[in-house]
Amino acid sequence: MSDVLEFAGVGVRRGGNTLLHDIDWSVEEGERWVVIGPNGAGKTTLLQIAAARIHPTMGVAGILGEVLGTVDVFDLRPRIGLASAALADRIPAEEMVRDVVVTASWGVTGRWREEYDEMDTGRADELLVALGVDHLSTRRFSTLSEGERKRVQIARALMTDPELMLLDEPAAGLDLRGREDLVGRLQTLAEDIESPAMVLVTHHVEEIPPGFTDILMLRDGQVEAAGPLETTLTGENLSRTFGLPLVVDKHGNRWAARAA
Numbered sequence: 479m480s481d482v483l484e485f486a487g488v489g490v491r492r493g494g495n496t497l498l499h500d501i502d503w504s505v506e507e508g509e510r511w512v513v514i515g516p517n518g519a520g521k522t523t524l525l526q527i528a529a530a531r532i533h534p535t536m537g538v539a540g541i542l543g544e545v546l547g548t549v550d551v552f553d554l555r556p557r558i559g560l561a562s563a564a565l566a567d568r569i570p571a572e573e574m575v576r577d578v579v580v581t582a583s584w585g586v587t588g589r590w591r592e593e594y595d596e597m598d599t600g601r602a603d604e605l606l607v608a609l610g611v612d613h614l615s616t617r618r619f620s621t622l623s624e625g626e627r628k629r630v631q632i633a634r635a636l637m638t639d640p641e642l643m644l645l646d647e648p649a650a651g652l653d654l655r656g657r658e659d660l661v662g663r664l665q666t667l668a669e670d671i672e673s674p675a676m677v678l679v680t681h682h683v684e685e686i687p688p689g690f691t692d693i694l695m696l697r698d699g700q701v702e703a704a705g706p707l708e709t710t711l712t713g714e715n716l717s718r719t720f721g722l723p724l725v726v727d728k729h730g731n732r733w734a735a736r737a738a
């Protein structure tokens with residue numbers, strides 16, 4: 479079994495709809511995957527399985543050496559860092575930025591009566607520095623810009639020193655400066671051999687940070703193509719995935735796509 483993710487024949491059905499069908503996918507330690515596909519392709523559903531938030535209705539999902547369904551998900555979840563809009567929506571508006579990060583060590587959103595020691599608060603402060611948001615640590619989360627929120631969420635996802643980091647559309651809603659700042663920070667993380675395995679969901683090849691290694695292309699709940707970025711992210715594969723003729727270019731270490 480792969481160290482990080484090993485999906486075999488994974489499928490999800492909800493109310494008569496097939497959200498994912500027959501997904502085979504392996505993620506090894508050190509790999510950084512992009513998951514790309516059009517709206518409704520099943521990307522978030524796939525990430526929810528990888529995050530041990532939902533179970534597949536078919537197939538076997540191996541996560542960090544455990545098989546989903548045979549393991550206590552409350553043991554598994556702290557080993558996985560997740561940054562997603564759904565999780566951000568659960569953060570109370572009044573929550574202080576430092577608490578948004580530190581509460582990840584208990585797997586909760588919204589600080590209440592949990593006890594945090596100096597190691598926890600020290601780590602949260604270090605991560606806020608690393609993501610360039612330490613000057614905001616005593617601000618309320620609701621007062622941050624979208625770009626600042628995304629960086630705080632990434633700091634939170636790293637709080638438990640996870641073995642797998644999942645990022646669901648981290649650049650959504652950012653302006654060009656915010657996107658480029660985030661891509662640079664994710665590049666730094668991706669290129670650090672100490673970083674966990676990473677999976678990043680996006681709609682846009684322009685958002686792929688340098689240092690990412692592989693890509694999974696999803697359409698209608700099925701894998702169109704999967705493999706190393708350099709050989710898999712082709713105009714042909716992207717055209718099939720999005721259902722329109724596209725050309726893909728690489729400028730330096732960044733990707734771009736447009737209609738053919």
Ligand SMILES: Nc1ncnc2c1ncn2[C@@H]1O[C@H](COP(=O)(O)OP(=O)(O)OP(=O)(O)O)[C@@H](O)[C@H]1O
Pocket residue numbers: 492493495497515516517518519520521522523524
């Ligand atoms: N509980 C549910 N019951 C029925 N259909 C659902 C359910 N949850 C999601 N879906 C459908 O499953 C499909 C895949 O959803 P998912 O959110 O995984 O796609 P996505 O690729 O992340 O899309 P987007 O890019 O728009 O965020 C969508 O068509 C969605 O409407």
